Amino acid sequence: MIARILFILALFVLPYQPAYADDAKALDNRSIPAGEDTVTATKTLTMADDGGEFGLSVGEIVKVELESQGGTGFSWYEDGLDERYLKLIKTEPENMAGKGMVGGPVMDVWYYKAVSSGDSVLSMLYYRVWEGSGKAVKKFRVKLHIK
Numbered sequence: 001m002i003a004r005i006l007f008i009l010a011l012f013v014l015p016y017q018p019a020y021a022d023d024a025k026a027l028d029n030r031s032i033p034a035g036e037d038t039v040t041a042t043k044t045l046t047m048a049d050d051g052g053e054f055g056l057s058v059g060e061i062v063k064v065e066l067e068s069q070g071g072t073g074f075s076w077y078e079d080g081l082d083e084r085y086l087k088l089i090k091t092e093p094e095n096m097a098g099k100g101m102v103g104g105p106v107m108d109v110w111y112y113k114a115v116s117s118g119d120s121v122l123s124m125l126y127y128r129v130w131e132g133s134g135k136a137v138k139k140f141r142v143k144l145h146i147k
Helices: 002-013
Strands: 043-045 053-056 061-069 074-078 086-091 105-114 118-128 138-146
Touching (some): 043 053, 061 074, 061 138
Parallel strands (some): 053 138
Antiparallel strands (some): 061 105, 074 118
């Protein structure tokens, strides 16, 4: 029985890396290049801003901070980012429980740059990648008016 459990863990859980899931557009290679690690945001959005509308100017940077729970398999994923208006420039997951602690709260942080004027929706879904976006347990959505 223990061997079967270890086999299942090795097969399904250990290789799972939600931050790089191909089908979920999570934190990927669109992040800021090495050596350019300082980003100053014009506006910071959190779960408290869900459903809101906000204005930005072209060139400004918006920071999105969403809390997740480490060790659960749940992660935040972009849901259809319109790259004509917004460009992901940096991501910063931060362990809020302290260095070396596993399974504690995590603050997922994204920096997006407004690259052209227009209206865009920034939408994120919180789900387990193997269950798919249809099983999202949390949603974050804001409308951005870029001038």
